[in-house]
Amino acid sequence: MWGPSSSPLFSLIMEIAEELAKQQRAISVAEFFEKNRQILGFDSAPRSLLTPVKEAVDNALDACEEMGILPDIFVQIGRRGELFHVVVEDNGPGIVTEEVPRVFAKLLYGSRFHVLKQSRGQQGIGISAGVLYSQLTTGKPTRVISKIGPGHKACRFQLMINTATNEPEILESVVQDWDRPHGTRVEMELEGSYVRSRRQSIYSYLKNVAIVNPHARITLKEPDGNVETFERATEKLPKPAYEIQPHPRGLELGGLIKMLRYTEKRKLSSFLKGTFSSIGTITAQELCDLAELDSNRPPSELTYREAQRLIEAFRKVRLKSPPTDCLSPIGEELIRMGLDKEYRVDFVATSTRSVSVYSGNPFLVEVGLAYGGELKSDGKVGVLRFANRVPLLYQQGGCGITHAIENVSWRTYSLSQPGGGIPTGPAGILVHVASTNIPFTSESKDAIADVPEIVSEVELGLKDVGRKLRRHLSRQNALSARREKEEIIRTLLPRIAEKLADLLDREKPDINPVVAKIMSSLLVKRKLVLENGQTLVTIEVANYTESARSFRLHEMLPLEATSVDPSARVVPIGDDYDHLWDISLKPGEARRLSYALPAEEARFSDLVVEGQPSDVVAGARTVET
Amino acid sequence: MSDPEQAQEKLLSMVESLYDQFQEGIVPYLALPSRTKNNIEYDKDGEVWVYGDQKSLRSVKTIRGAKSLLRTSHLVELLIKEHLRHNRGSTLREIYYISENWDLAKFGEQGESDRLVEDLEIVTSLQREDFHVRPEEDGATVFGPLEIREQTRRGMRDIHCQEDVGEAGYQIPFNVDNIQFKDHDARLVLALETGGMYARLIENGFDQEYDVILVHLKGQPARSTRRMIRRLSLELGLPVAVFTDGDPWSYRIFASVAYGSIKSAHLSDYLVTPSAQFLGVQPTDIVDYDLSTDKLTDQDLHALRSELTDPRFETDYWKEQIKLQLDLKKKAEQQAFAGKGLDFVTKEYLPKRLSEMGLI
Numbered sequence: 001m002w003g004p005s006s007s008p009l010f011s012l013i014m015e016i017a018e019e020l021a022k023q024q025r026a027i028s029v030a031e032f033f034e035k036n037r038q039i040l041g042f043d044s045a046p047r048s049l050l051t052p053v054k055e056a057v058d059n060a061l062d063a064c065e066e067m068g069i070l071p072d073i074f075v076q077i078g079r080r081g082e083l084f085h086v087v088v089e090d091n092g093p094g095i096v097t098e099e100v101p102r103v104f105a106k107l108l109y110g111s112r113f114h115v116l117k118q119s120r121g122q123q124g125i126g127i128s129a130g131v132l133y134s135q136l137t138t139g140k141p142t143r144v145i146s147k148i149g150p151g152h153k154a155c156r157f158q159l160m161i162n163t164a165t166n167e168p169e170i171l172e173s174v175v176q177d178w179d180r181p182h183g184t185r186v187e188m189e190l191e192g193s194y195v196r197s198r199r200q201s202i203y204s205y206l207k208n209v210a211i212v213n214p215h216a217r218i219t220l221k222e223p224d225g226n227v228e229t230f231e232r233a234t235e236k237l238p239k240p241a242y243e244i245q246p247h248p249r250g251l252e253l254g255g256l257i258k259m260l261r262y263t264e265k266r267k268l269s270s271f272l273k274g275t276f277s278s279i280g281t282i283t284a285q286e287l288c289d290l291a292e293l294d295s296n297r298p299p300s301e302l303t304y305r306e307a308q309r310l311i312e313a314f315r316k317v318r319l320k321s322p323p324t325d326c327l328s329p330i331g332e333e334l335i336r337m338g339l340d341k342e343y344r345v346d347f348v349a350t351s352t353r354s355v356s357v358y359s360g361n362p363f364l365v366e367v368g369l370a371y372g373g374e375l376k377s378d379g380k381v382g383v384l385r386f387a388n389r390v391p392l393l394y395q396q397g398g399c400g401i402t403h404a405i406e407n408v409s410w411r412t413y414s415l416s417q418p419g420g421g422i423p424t425g426p427a428g429i430l431v432h433v434a435s436t437n438i439p440f441t442s443e444s445k446d447a448i449a450d451v452p453e454i455v456s457e458v459e460l461g462l463k464d465v466g467r468k469l470r471r472h473l474s475r476q477n478a479l480s481a482r483r484e485k486e487e488i489i490r491t492l493l494p495r496i497a498e499k500l501a502d503l504l505d506r507e508k509p510d511i512n513p514v515v516a517k518i519m520s521s522l523l524v525k526r527k528l529v530l531e532n533g534q535t536l537v538t539i540e541v542a543n544y545t546e547s548a549r550s551f552r553l554h555e556m557l558p559l560e561a562t563s564v565d566p567s568a569r570v571v572p573i574g575d576d577y578d579h580l581w582d583i584s585l586k587p588g589e590a591r592r593l594s595y596a597l598p599a600e601e602a603r604f605s606d607l608v609v610e611g612q613p614s615d616v617v618a619g620a621r622t623v624e625t
Numbered sequence: 626m627s628d629p630e631q632a633q634e635k636l637l638s639m640v641e642s643l644y645d646q647f648q649e650g651i652v653p654y655l656a657l658p659s660r661t662k663n664n665i666e667y668d669k670d671g672e673v674w675v676y677g678d679q680k681s682l683r684s685v686k687t688i689r690g691a692k693s694l695l696r697t698s699h700l701v702e703l704l705i706k707e708h709l710r711h712n713r714g715s716t717l718r719e720i721y722y723i724s725e726n727w728d729l730a731k732f733g734e735q736g737e738s739d740r741l742v743e744d745l746e747i748v749t750s751l752q753r754e755d756f757h758v759r760p761e762e763d764g765a766t767v768f769g770p771l772e773i774r775e776q777t778r779r780g781m782r783d784i785h786c787q788e789d790v791g792e793a794g795y796q797i798p799f800n801v802d803n804i805q806f807k808d809h810d811a812r813l814v815l816a817l818e819t820g821g822m823y824a825r826l827i828e829n830g831f832d833q834e835y836d837v838i839l840v841h842l843k844g845q846p847a848r849s850t851r852r853m854i855r856r857l858s859l860e861l862g863l864p865v866a867v868f869t870d871g872d873p874w875s876y877r878i879f880a881s882v883a884y885g886s887i888k889s890a891h892l893s894d895y896l897v898t899p900s901a902q903f904l905g906v907q908p909t910d911i912v913d914y915d916l917s918t919d920k921l922t923d924q925d926l927h928a929l930r931s932e933l934t935d936p937r938f939e940t941d942y943w944k945e946q947i948k949l950q951l952d953l954k955k956k957a958e959q960q961a962f963a964g965k966g967l968d969f970v971t972k973e974y975l976p977k978r979l980s981e982m983g984l985i
Contacts, residue, residue: 484688491729492691496653499698500644503637503705513650518686600930603663605679615652618686 033132040129041444047394049077049084049192050202052130056186057206058390059127060090061213063184067093068237071216077194077202079223083138084192089185094148097155097175104131104144104186105159105168130188132161137191141171146184154178194223200393206230208384208391211338212330212432213238233337239328244436245277247322247360248314257307260299268302269295278320287313322362327355327434330389335368339430346372349468351461358453363435365454367461370428371469377426381415385448386432392446399447401431404458411536412565413466414473418531427469431458478542478590481523485544489515517615520545522585524553524607524619535602537561539593543585545616550584553593553620554608561595568595629709632756635749636701643694653694654684657744658891662935665890672899674885674937676747693741695730700741704756714757717742747891754800764797764849768827769838770810771857776803783807786838792827794841801852806860809838813984814857816840816901818869818878822959822970829971835985838863845878848889851896854882858898864984865898868975871906872921872956873928876938876947879903884937904978908950911957914974917964918955925956 037043041051053075064071069092076087095103104127131142147154158172195201206218210230215237218230265271272284279287288295290313293306302310330338332350339348353365375382385392385401396402402422410416410423417423439449448454493511501508522543529536543549555561555568556576568579581593607620614622639655646653658664658676666677685691703723708714715723720742721735732738742753753759771786775798786795798804815837817823823841826832832839840854858865867882869875880886883901885893911918921929929947932938938947950956962970979985 488685488688488691492688492695493685495729496643496685496691496695496698497647499695499702500640500647503640503698503702504644506644509644509647511647514647514652514685517650517652521686523686600927603661605663606681618684621682 033129033136036443038444041446042129042133045191045193046195046200048133048190049086049194050200050205050393052086052127052133052188052190053077053088053202054205054390055126055130056088057209057218060088060092060184061209061216061389063092064090064216065238069093070232070235070237071213071218073216073218074221075202075206075219076221077223078221079194080189082191083189084194084223085187085189087185087187089183091180091183094152094182094184095146096148097146100144100146100155100157101159101168101170104128104142104157105161106166127186128161130190131159132163134188134190135160138189140189143187144184145176145178147178147180147182150181154180196222203228205391205393207342208386208393209389211342211384211430212335212386212389212391214330214334214338214341231341233341234334236334238330238334244323244326244362245275247278247319247357247362248276249319249322249357249360251311251314251360253307253311256311257304260302260307263299266298267295268293268297268299271299277322283317283319286317290316321355321357322360326436327362327364329364329366329434330432332366335366335430335432339368339370339428343370343375343428344373345370345375345428347469347472349465349472351464351468353457353461356453356457358439358451361435361437361439363433363438363454363457365457365461366430366432366434367458367465368430368432369462369465369469370430371472372426375426375428378424380422380424382428383422384428384430386430387438387440387445387448388434389432390445392448394444394446395441396447398441400450400455401433401448401458403450404455405429405431405462407455407459408462408466410466413463413470415466415469416529416531429462429465431461433458474540474590474592477540478588481525481540481542482544485518488518493518518618520616521618522549522551522609522612522616524609524617526604526607526619528602530599533599534596535599536596537594537602539607540590541583541585541593542590543587546587548584548586549612549616550582551612552610553581553583554610555579555595556605556608557597558601558603559597561597564593564595566593568593629712632749632751633705633709635751636705636745636756639745639748640698640701643698652684652686654682654690655694655697655744655748656680656682657747660743660887660890662887662931665885665887665936667936668893671894673893673897674890675893676890692730696724696727696732696737696741697744699724699727699730700738700745704745704758708757712757714759716759716761717753718761720758743889743891750891752892752895759799760847760849762843762847764799764801764847764853765841765843766794766796766823767838767840767853768794768823769814769832770836771838772807772809774805774807787832792824794823794827794839797849797853799847799849801849801856806856809861809863810836811838811861811863812836813979814838814840814854814863814865815904816842816846816854816865816867816882817959818842818844818867818875819959822868825963825967826971829968831971831975834971835976835979842867842869842878842882846882848892848896851882851898854901855896855898858900865901866904866979866982866984867901868904868959869906870956870958871908871911871916871950873925873932873947873950875906876903876932876943877928880935880937902982902984904982905974906957906959906961908946908953910974911953911955912949914962914965916957916961918953918957918961921950921954921956926951926954 042048057073060073061071072091074089078085106128134142141158141160144157144159145154153175156174156176157170160169160171162169196203206220207230210218214233217232220228259275263271263275265274268288269284272279272287273281285295291309329352332352335350336348348368348370350368355362355364383396383405385399406421415423415425415427433448433454439451441447441449497509497511522545525540527538556578558576560570560577561579568581571578583591585591609617609620609622612622643653659679659681664677664679665674668675683690683693685694717739718735721732721738724732724738742758746752767786769786773784775782784795817839820841823839826839831837838857842850854865857863867879869878882898885897929951932947962974
């Protein structure tokens, strides 16, 4: 037992403790910042410039959305000697004068930390960390102007953070006129560096913001005076997100104990009904019975063990899913518009999954896939990751979204995937995860954790757009086969006929009967791709004739093929294996077959079509049935 | 060699069959033996490898086929109107450049025009010399106790391939059938892959000491070089040994001398020396002589494995050697013998190996 004692050992311990206590002092905010630069997003010069812009833009979009205003955001980056001058101005609802100093110059001050609702910012570190960074690197205050409406005057502040107390220091506070109806303008100077070309730049960040916020107009004025405007693609505001109560599934013991202690409810049953979503009178009673607790007990009196029993009851009882209207998806139409607006592409597929739950938090996944056009066909597919409409630019490799993309077998969907991982080809993938609580891997909010429920939903969304891509491409192939035929008939055939006639010194032969036959044929084509020592084979069969065609396709191979899709009947013949598919195609219909062989075994003979006359079939030998 | 009239006739009859297909409403096509490893088979009578029955169809139903037929008609026009009617000729490379004027029918690279010339050889059962088409490369060289008479454009020349030539030897002309063998003192023909080994044997006087005709293959041998070896073997009754590096690509050099090449199996009867024997470097030599080696690359391994399924290497000897090399994962150059001293190859290795083979 510890207790008062006069032993020499005890007094020695007391002495040391007192000494330690004298050395202890509050860690100042500045020190905290210095030690945690990387988790706050100020670890490199380009990123230090990006982070405050990102926080200010996020705040502006959140504020506009809450008040139903179409956002119009102006970002200006200027060079001032070694330093950068950053301006972010929005047409949002403005901030009331009393709140301005705390919003900008007090860390961890925010309106959203305690609210369960989908929003961009969550912790309230964001913009004030920018103010602090500016002040630490330049010693200068941040200027803020804000105006809440046409009838009001604007307030102008010069603010710094008192790094010892984490309280705002107001250097100037003036009431003045401002020609904007409402809005907020932040201006600061800081150290950093401006890059444009790479993925993690202010330019790409704003471009990505514009893709998932097609209702916003964003203007960027760059240090060289160049002005980029990302125009809005729609006047329609996204569906507003609502605040919800926590869902009991996935709640942890510590969280529950805290809620029990601080609740204003006097009875356990009304605490359960009033604090959580998806719990009504009946469920509340059921929970109390399961946990063997009196439903009239004051919640604050519950012991540790009783709280534990309650948690167990949460897991046993059947609960409704959390309400889903707290989430605001971008919507398939707007994703399409957003991608179309920023990239010139041939094809966009989108998919919106229905709402799911992880650890009591509702979430929703949206996926977009752009293909062709100006997208480069060599190299890996570009990935745009978004969490609650905020672009994620860093730590792509560590993100659950990326892992989901890597888990999908893209070859099935006509994209190559050398060595597994991110596929290659002229495509771009967009994934948006919306949730009341995005499980980030760290405070800097760069990557989403590998939560199995989320990864699996993302995969399902990717497969959905993959299927749409495959359908689109096979339609394209059929079209290009038709174009090919037209080229043969228009340019090549007449020239061949002419040359032959010329050499023989005869009349030019009539090419029309041949043309008719070429135009209406059953086209069989084999394509090979070498990947990881495997030869991946696709056979395309297209029926350009005027009637339905049923036939058997033979592929003779030196060994049994793998990943045969659709599956084939295999008949060993001598040392070889005949792979058989029975195929019926309506006029104009096309089908794709695929399989794989080890590259060194990839030896092919002609494909054989059984059951069609030879002059109908192009690209394969024919045999009689 | 056939006369220009006959060549022209054969080309025109191919053109005529295409023309008739148009007239009869058949989608025009040319059927050619498919030139793949799968489609070469052993011809017991000629003891050579020739194309089998597999055909590949070149039909205007596809863009590729249509283009290829258009090129064929352009090429036939060139051969008939420019070459045969005016007794002129072009090199393979020149044909590639001439096609610049054929717009749609232009060749993308010289390999395409070379293949098309080979196709015409197959269709007409003639050789490119009959169409007055020459290869670009100069023939390789010969050094040894052999006297020949060559019909040149500037008259007959009698040449002794040791006494009348410089250190590089006698250069084989592109049309080997323009030479006659007058006399020789040779016991054997030794074909060498690399110039380094060829020069080494001349410097060491190996040709004199053992009465050997040395033939420099210069890598994958040109048709004229292979034709020369075949004639030396058949007309003079000399045994032929082939000495190359010890790697899968060199085995293919040997195979093209002894069995014919996949690309020109239609000419096997004319170019191949079925009695040629492989001397080395054998994978067993790598072990027996503890030669310095390089590691086999992935491409080497792939080539070796593919030789296991190549009908030309379908003998116990080759299966054993190739499997041993796959285990060793090593290859050695001819020059590796220099590591044992400059005379080792002529004093030790070759005499031992040639007597093993029963050639000296």
